[in-house]
Amino acid sequence: MRLVAAILLSIMATAATAEKVTLRLGDVKGDRFISLRESGELKNLPYDLKLTSFESGAPVQEALNAGALDVGFTGDLPFLFVYAAGAPVKAVGAWQNNPDSIALLTRADSNIYSLKALKGKKIAVNRGGWGHYLVLGLLERAGLKPDDVTLRFLGPVDGRAALASHAVDAWATWEPYVSSALVVDKAVLVPQGGGKGILSGYSYALAREEALNDPAKRQAIADLQARLARAQIWAAQHPAEFAAALSKSLGMPQTITQRWIADAQIRPVSFTPALAATLQQSADFFYRYRVLPKAVDVRQAFDYQLADQANQVAEAAQQSASSLSVAKQESVHE
Template sequence: MNRRQFLGSAALAGLALSTGLRPSWADEPKTFNVGFQKSGLLVVARNQRLIEKALEPRGIAVNWVEFQAGPPLLEAMNVGSIDFGTTGDTPAIFAQAAGADIVYVAALPSRGRNSAILVPERSSIRSLADLKGQRLAFTRGSSAHNVAVVALEKVGLTLKDVTPVFLSPADAGAAFATGSIDAWSIWDPFYAGAELNQGARVLADGEAILGTTNSFFLANARFARSHPDIVQTGIDALGQAGLWAEANRDGVAEALSAATGVPVAIQKRTAERGEFRASPVTPEIVAQQQAVADRFASLKLIPKPIDVASRVWRASQS
């Protein structure tokens, strides 16, 4: 995704401004607009109303906006439709390379168990090397994009050796069900849904492909500069939610299901392999994210090299 594509998509995301999602960096914001996906720590915080309880005494409401994937979430954040949200590692890299006005405010390190490359149960594809010449689907600019690139690298292949099929999670799920694609790089709960509902077979999971990986909590940079206390409220809520989630995975599954409409059985599997301890954006995490960014720059998948450290919100490290 280049700068023109990103900003064009951002203009579409900006349509949300006309439906009540306005930039909230005024002197006294009335709302804190939070973007979330169908799993993860923010959903737990939402279910427990942790951010709402902290901001209610100040007369600030919390507006929750659901996204299927990280790239459109960050497009909305760039134009100010949302103030705070979470994505995997790769969307932030594409967004930064396109000039998005965002900052990293916290991280969620994991072993990568909540993502995988899937194939149909009866597929003849038995190893990553067998992906050569096959139709491999993933969401462009998402964490699944990075999983696909690294998986191919491990067996001496590149994206030029497969037929990349760029699809949203919902569209990829439909294509997977009909056999229109041969393999699918995806994350939970779509990963769990494909396992339980479509008999998908795991070719390799993110732990085997990537090892340690990170998701991130990000904020619109202008909002973070203007309202660091509100951003910190969101981070504090993540800490509370994480402590509860690590000890209550069945409760996490119920919370995820209630918030997203995804069946409990699917969210239970998502919760079982999820990790919920938010972290500051440490130098080690910055180095890991920089390595991902450098890989994408060397492959010409982003238009220019970027400096991850320059977009870390320092106030969150205090």
């Protein structure tokens, strides 16, 4: 009987192992993955997680579209372009960066002391991404037109090099590239050159429809999103520990990772149809400037059914923050 029981246990263990799914995850610079790891949220995963790290959002999208990933973490605008192109991906979760952590940088010797001074300048941007959108919005803010400047379409690494070598006069980028350029290259922020009032700052967890059609992977994706929301809250509450972990894992000086965390202010948000409205606004803006070749309706780009657990985490954090803010205000007035 003992032998039979042992055999049965062995068969059950083998079956359980065989049923454990693997989620292939793509992240930009690995910061979300690092928050998951350092917060302890990767412990006791009921599925396997395979990470690939990328320099920016566009390659994440390409890998998703090619079927090399099940889930990808990236900004809203790279997603917009692959969705418009018919890629089989949907947004399933979201978080938000401080829009001002996406910014236009210049050099101290460039004589760009206002947005109007951008006229006639060369500006590096990532085509179809946050930098491109930011610059078009800043030009509108300054009463300038796109043909008043020369746009150089470069990725973040090449954009940084172009600014430092004087190949361009300004460069629109996001964290951690903003902090790296300010701290290491002594770049400076263009006055009023942040993304607040122009960009939403939203980033998305994206999933291939193939993964969404797999019940086991759907369950794993929902669980991963809740873990990520908790990890992001942990990171915000433990900035020194998170900065040290980012520094070690990404090979960056801690002065950069500390500034990055403080600037980005990443927080989980409730994943609701309100986010579709912000993405539609971006789609219409890019179509108006013919960056998008056609009008796009983004309502079908979202799957809200996997976000319940993550939404509960985000909403509890928002309520806690609101209560803390009220308590601080009351103590000031006492």
